[in-house]
Amino acid sequence: xxxxxxxxxxxxxxxxxxxxxxxxxxxxxxxxxxxxxxxxxxxxxxxxxxxxxxxxxxxxxxxxxxxxxxxxxxxxxxxxxxxxxxxxxxxxxxxxxxxxxxxxxxxxxxxxxxxxxxxxxxxxxxxxxxxxxxxxxxxxxxxxxxxxxxxxxxxxxxxxxxxxxxxxxxxxxxxxxxxxxxxxxxxxxxxxxxxxxxxxxxxxxxxxxxxxxxxxxxxxxxxxxxxxxxxxxxxxxxxxxxxxxxxxxxxxxxxxxxxxxxxxxxxxxxxxx
Ligand SMILES: C[S@@+](CC[C@H](N)C(=O)[O-])C[C@H]1O[C@@H](n2cnc3c(N)ncnc32)[C@H](O)[C@@H]1O
Numbered sequence: 001x002x003x004x005x006x007x008x009x010x011x012x013x014x015x016x017x018x019x020x021x022x023x024x025x026x027x028x029x030x031x032x033x034x035x036x037x038x039x040x041x042x043x044x045x046x047x048x049x050x051x052x053x054x055x056x057x058x059x060x061x062x063x064x065x066x067x068x069x070x071x072x073x074x075x076x077x078x079x080x081x082x083x084x085x086x087x088x089x090x091x092x093x094x095x096x097x098x099x100x101x102x103x104x105x106x107x108x109x110x111x112x113x114x115x116x117x118x119x120x121x122x123x124x125x126x127x128x129x130x131x132x133x134x135x136x137x138x139x140x141x142x143x144x145x146x147x148x149x150x151x152x153x154x155x156x157x158x159x160x161x162x163x164x165x166x167x168x169x170x171x172x173x174x175x176x177x178x179x180x181x182x183x184x185x186x187x188x189x190x191x192x193x194x195x196x197x198x199x200x201x202x203x204x205x206x207x208x209x210x211x212x213x214x215x216x217x218x219x220x221x222x223x224x225x226x227x228x229x230x231x232x233x234x235x236x237x238x239x240x241x242x243x244x245x246x247x248x249x250x251x252x253x254x255x256x257x258x259x260x261x262x263x264x265x266x267x268x269x270x271x272x273x
Contacts, residue, residue, distance in 0.1 A: 007047035008032065014051050019061050021068065021144075025199035025224045034067045044196065069145040070219065073109040075116050075157070076164040078214070081265045082116060085210075089241055089267075092122045093209050101137040103154055103206045104235065106198055107144075107216030111152030111157045112161065114141035114191045115183045119165075119173040134186055141202045142196035151213065152193045156180035199224050203235040211236060214245035226252030233257040236270040243267050 001009075004251065012031070013025045023031055044050045044058065054060050076082050093101050101121050105114040121137045143149050154178050162170045174181040182188070196204060198213075199220060211232050217225045231241050233254040242258060244250065244266040250258060258268040 011047040011051045026219050027221050030219050037069050050076050071109045071148050073112045075112045075162050084265050086120050102208050103139045103210040105141045106213040107143035110148045114139045118187045118190050119169050137190045139191045141191050141193045144197045155188050191213050198228055204230055206235050207237040208235050209237050209240040211242045218248055229254035238270055239272045242271050
């Protein structure tokens with residue numbers, strides 16, 4: 001181990017102990033890059049100096065946490081994936097008199113992903129003349145980042161944030177809230193926002209028929225990714241779908257439990273029996 005590695009390991013332990021953010025779950029390269037950004041911003045050049053600075057500044061812990069949890073997200077991010085969810089998955093899950101959507105948006109950031117899903121589900125049911133059945137839709141929205149979760153709970157977004165959402169959906173399922181747009185209440189209340197660290201905690205519940213975990217596991221190291229994939233496989237009901245990010249691939253033991261049904265959109269399915 002080089003001196004630099006030893007100093008990095010020491011700093012990682014300090015951060016994990018003081019902030020509860022389990023750095024060991026993430027790829028080393030990713031963490032080093034994010035810490036370097038904060039070190040540059042603070043004008044320090046060594047891990048030791050940054051550790052000393054952190055020790056005297058709770059605010060810097062918050063800024064570091066912001067830098068470590070990459071919260072980039074958008075409504076209808078990766079339109080082709082949503083289009084497939086809309087055309088194929090939702091009719092399959094919500095169709096028929098017993099249709100239900102029990103979804104988990106794992107790593108939901110500020111809520112654009114779970115609200116996109118709930119808006120699409122509302123649109124599907126409304127078009128079927130079953131709008132009063134929206135109570136059959138529940139979306140658990142979880143993330144580790146408390147600031148993002150506050151935004152998700154508020155559910156207020158600037159109009160520009162809705163740019164990629166099909167215009168008719170933005171028109172019908174959002175209302176003005178001061179200078180912002182907010183998902184209409186009947187849809188918004190189908191989303192339950194809560195804190196959950198995917199790398200250490202169990203799923204909010206079991207028997208989901210749709211799990212979205214997009215652009216989250218990519219930051220985890222391989223062992224943690226494998227564990228999280230196993231959690232997803234176990235939390236899916238028979239016939240349930242798992243949607244990963246465009247560049248993410250399922251591996252490890254979960255690969256034998258789920259079937260790849262759409263390689264392009266990274267959609268996997270738990271066999272029905
Ligand atoms: C790039 S955003 C992805 C948001 C959304 N899924 C999307 O694709 O647009 C990654 C999110 O993962 C969250 N995250 C990172 N580590 C996490 C962990 N251990 N548990 C839960 N969420 C985590 C971050 O806080 C961030 O909000």
